[in-house]
Amino acid sequence: MSSAEPIGAARSPRPRQVVDYGLARRALLADLFSGRRSSLEVCDAHPYLLRAARYHGETTSVPCPVCHRGSRSGQHPLTHVTYVFGDMLGVASGRPRASKDLERIARLHPGVQVYVVEVCADCSWNHLVTSYVLGEGDPEPAQSRTRRKS
Numbered sequence: 001m002s003s004a005e006p007i008g009a010a011r012s013p014r015p016r017q018v019v020d021y022g023l024a025r026r027a028l029l030a031d032l033f034s035g036r037r038s039s040l041e042v043c044d045a046h047p048y049l050l051r052a053a054r055y056h057g058e059t060t061s062v063p064c065p066v067c068h069r070g071s072r073s074g075q076h077p078l079t080h081v082t083y084v085f086g087d088m089l090g091v092a093s094g095r096p097r098a099s100k101d102l103e104r105i106a107r108l109h110p111g112v113q114v115y116v117v118e119v120c121a122d123c124s125w126n127h128l129v130t131s132y133v134l135g136e137g138d139p140e141p142a143q144s145r146t147r148r149k150s
Contacts (some may be wrong), residue, residue: 049117081119082116083096
């Protein structure tokens with residue numbers, strides 16, 4: 001705790017077990033631009049993801065790497081959609097959430113898994129940007145969830 005922070009002040013939960021998918025994104029785009037993949041293969045966003053981007057996504061200032069539309073061209077820039085998973089969330093697990101709600105969710109339900117997906121509404125480009133665990137608890141391993149349900 002820093003000396004500038006008041007005693008007893010609540011700290012924001014910090015992401016841990018962070019995975020950045022930037023290298024996979026660059027490799028996929030390199031395959032697209034070299035002709036090894038077609039735009040039909042990489043611009044394949046599911047209609048539900050496009051709808052989540054439209055109603056729950058957070059607009060970025062980054063132009064789409066495929067169709068190059070963005071804030072500079074006056075078109076729609078990439079949108080980030082944040083999904084939160086955790087058994088403790090019940091039916092709310094796997095639903096898109098606003099990033100401003102993550103701190104509250106992490107305080108109420110420690111150990112939630114967060115996934116951020118970038119989406120282009122114009123060409124249907126989508127890619128997983130990052131994933132991380134939020135909160136102090138441990139996320140339940142997928143194996144134990146499967147075992148418990150059977």
